[in-house]
Amino acid sequence: MTSRAEAEGTPRPTAPGPARGRPRSEAVERAIVEGVMKLLEDGVPLAELSIERIARTAGVGKAAIYRRWSGKEELFVAVVRTAEPPDPPLPGTSMRDDLVVLLESLRQRGLVTRSSAILHNVYAQMKSSPKIWASYHDTAIAPRRRVGLDVLRRGRENGELRADLDLELVNDLFVGPMLVRAMMRPDDDLPEGLSEQIVDTVLAGLRPVSSPSVSSPTS
Amino acid sequence: MTSRAEAEGTPRPTAPGPARGRPRSEAVERAIVEGVMKLLEDGVPLAELSIERIARTAGVGKAAIYRRWSGKEELFVAVVRTAEPPDPPLPGTSMRDDLVVLLESLRQRGLVTRSSAILHNVYAQMKSSPKIWASYHDTAIAPRRRVGLDVLRRGRENGELRADLDLELVNDLFVGPMLVRAMMRPDDDLPEGLSEQIVDTVLAGLRPVSSPSVSSPTS
Amino acid sequence: MTSRAEAEGTPRPTAPGPARGRPRSEAVERAIVEGVMKLLEDGVPLAELSIERIARTAGVGKAAIYRRWSGKEELFVAVVRTAEPPDPPLPGTSMRDDLVVLLESLRQRGLVTRSSAILHNVYAQMKSSPKIWASYHDTAIAPRRRVGLDVLRRGRENGELRADLDLELVNDLFVGPMLVRAMMRPDDDLPEGLSEQIVDTVLAGLRPVSSPSVSSPTS
Amino acid sequence: MTSRAEAEGTPRPTAPGPARGRPRSEAVERAIVEGVMKLLEDGVPLAELSIERIARTAGVGKAAIYRRWSGKEELFVAVVRTAEPPDPPLPGTSMRDDLVVLLESLRQRGLVTRSSAILHNVYAQMKSSPKIWASYHDTAIAPRRRVGLDVLRRGRENGELRADLDLELVNDLFVGPMLVRAMMRPDDDLPEGLSEQIVDTVLAGLRPVSSPSVSSPTS
DNA sequence: GCCTAACCGAGACGGTACGTCACGTCTTTTA
DNA sequence: TAAAAGACGTGACGTACCGTCTCGGTTAGGC
Secondary structure, eight states: OOOOSSOTTSOOOOOSSSOOSSOOOHHHHHHHHHHHHHHHHTTOOGGGOOHHHHHHHHTOOHHHHHTTOSSHHHHHHHHHHHHSOOOOOOOOSOHHHHHHHHHHHHHHHHHHHHHTOTTTTHHHHHHTSHHHHHHHIIIIIHHHHHHHHHHHHHHHHTTSSOTTSOHHHHHHHHHHHHHHHHHHOTTSOOOTTHHHHHHHHHHTTTSOSSOOOSOOOOO | OOOOSSOTTSOOOOOSSSOOSSOOOHHHHHHHHHHHHHHHHTTOOGGGOOHHHHHHHHTOOHHHHHTTOSSHHHHHHHHHHHHSOOOOOOOOSOHHHHHHHHHHHHHHHHHHHHHTOOSTTHHHHHHTSHHHHHHHIIIIIHHHHHHHHHHHHHHHHHTSSOTTSOHHHHHHHHHHHHHIIIIIOTTSOOOTTHHHHHHHHHHTTTSOSSOOOSOOOOO | OOOOSSOTTSOOOOOSSSOOSSOOOHHHHHHHHHHHHHHHHTTOOGGGOOHHHHHHHHTOOHHHHHTTOSSHHHHHHHHHHHHSOOOOOOOOSOHHHHHHHHHHHHHHHHHHHHHTOTTTTHHHHHHTSHHHHHHHIIIIIHHHHHHHHHHHHHHHHHTSSOTTSOHHHHHHHHHHHHHHHHHHOTTSOOOTTHHHHHHHHHHTTTSOSSOOOSOOOOO | OOOOSSOTTSOOOOOSSSOOSSOOOHHHHHHHHHHHHHHHHTTOOGGGOOHHHHHHHHTOOHHHHHTTOSSHHHHHHHHHHHHSOOOOOOOOSOHHHHHHHHHHHHHHHHHHHHHTOTTTTHHHHHHTSHHHHHHHIIIIIHHHHHHHHHHHHHHHHHTSSOTTSOHHHHHHHHHHHHHIIIIIOTTSOOOTTHHHHHHHHHHTTTSOTTOOOSOOOOO
């Protein structure tokens, strides 16, 4: 998991120093990303998303795309980033409540990905290029993972979690079930109460033996 | 989860009637699949695996490939099938032990996938083609899932599992953590005792309230 | 004036040895050359003759063109070769008559070049690439020049020409005037009797002082 | 041979009225033309002379070029004009001597063109654009041709030339041989005495039958 | 022991997309 | 207003693959 100086998925930097020459148009940038969105929404299979077609749809020259991203994969990272909803604020009332919110946000993401037919497998495409996947991982996945680990750490200090547990593993116990449904079984649905169900079921075995704790679920 | 009459990933059938003309060479079949393997092992990125290159590597005409599979994705299904280790026999001593074996088999698959650099993301590629993914899902993923659910059902009947649990969810509780590590964090390792750790940690909260049960973990 | 082993302007050789694979289609070859002709006849400026447009016109893939010629210039050589009329037979009755025939053939070529609007300046294009021009020179210009020199040599032996003349120069004295009109003054016409006029005017000063000679022009 | 109001190959006129704003820099003008020269001298093939490359070489913006000329061809006319040596003064001692001087000037031009590798076929390029060629023809070729015809006319009046000759044809008789060598056979050399040799050889048949004439060649 | 249909490698075929480059225009800042 | 710089839409470049289609040649039954 190498940290990266210059994040991909962000437009290629223009020459540094003082701005010389005509500046890049933000409108063009938007037109490109939204062009990709439109095509995906129209049900165009990902395999048929060529740079040429994207350019045609966006009313833009190919060069304008290559000036900003080095190829399809980098562009897709930008598109995914744009489409993703912002991270929700944590309630902070308890570890359990924070975990539910985090998982709920993951569920939403999965729903968006599928129901609107956008990004159906842009992920798949990105994974095909290790470099790009690493970029997306470092700038989108890893930060959220750190948030989850922080929540768990606070929970352990508050006595909501047994002290002998490997937090990395515990994190995966929550995240894994949601992910396996979103990614491996795209026909199944992600029902409303799923986040609470997962958190409470897993948490049942992770609480300290005798602890008055903060709140016991009543679902 | 639709069941499918003609399984993809299996060579296209030759003309039905009585076998006339020269039969297809099994050697050619092997050469093609092993050609793909070799290329992947040599570190060729998946995106650079063209039919033409595969044919060149295998010393085979392009038509010989198209005669057997309809395209790259179908071929990849065959390759994945060939590379996957056989399913292990279940000990049957307890639900817990069976689950460890199942998870261990999943861990192995993940290790093979990565260490030999084969199939790193052939999955991703397959997911790009819904038809192909459905085929792989139905013939490779779903059966194993059914085995897992059977194990859980037996465990519930034996009193190793609380009776009020959604088995589908419980299954994901075990499978998810392993998968999230294998697929989302390809740089992390999958340590030896991981399967037991996951099973025991999750199981801690799923056992009936007062039941000495069959076996307590002794690891 | 380097002699060249493999003449350009001729389709690239297919692999030597025994013919393997599907043979190249002569129909495709014709379609390409005739496509170029058609475009030129339709008045398309030479600068707008792109390989892509030629391929589109001929109903042919770009690769089919590049398989045969290395680029536009080589293709043009082939087109010019196809469009050029065959060399006329020499009467052999006298040096003077032979020269008239040769010059007449040159005049015809110039007329074709201009009046049908074909090849208006394909020559110019070819000259831009020294390699290609050399190829055209060696296979189309030089042979005809040699014929002219042979005619002059026979004329000298027959006493139709003074013995002290540089034949190379004499050849240019006949060819030059025709060429300067065809190439430098494309608006002027090349009138019918021009060949005889040139030959007789030039020849007036080149005949031996006192020579019964074969035939004196009576025009 | 249409006369033309606005000569191409000359920088586009700046806005008419009183000069407002920053005046055009002559240094830029020079830098552009000399940039083209430099590239040609360095052996860059004509086909690789792009406006962008010329601008880069000259350290100039593209707009500065388009502000002055409408395109590559017009620019080339300016370059050729700059590179051409001035027309020599005629001695006026005899038609024969004048012709030798004119032809010698043509030979020089051919030598310059080749030996310095400049302008090898800028002519060819110009011919691709009929408009530009017409411009060059009218301002560079036609005037010299007129000079040649004047010389011949004076010669006829002086009795150095038969009176029944078509002067246009006679002109081509002198010019053609030199041109055919310079343009069609660029590998041959243009030896020192060539001009005299051509003039005297051709003139031998064109002189009045019985006329001691002005000067007999003494070379 | 032929006959013949289907296979085999090779490679040409019409297409599509790639990523680069140049076109001629435009939009910045600086002078 | 001209200057350099460089982004803009357009479109050609030459290459690589796509999936299909001939080629000459091979290899098994079925007759």
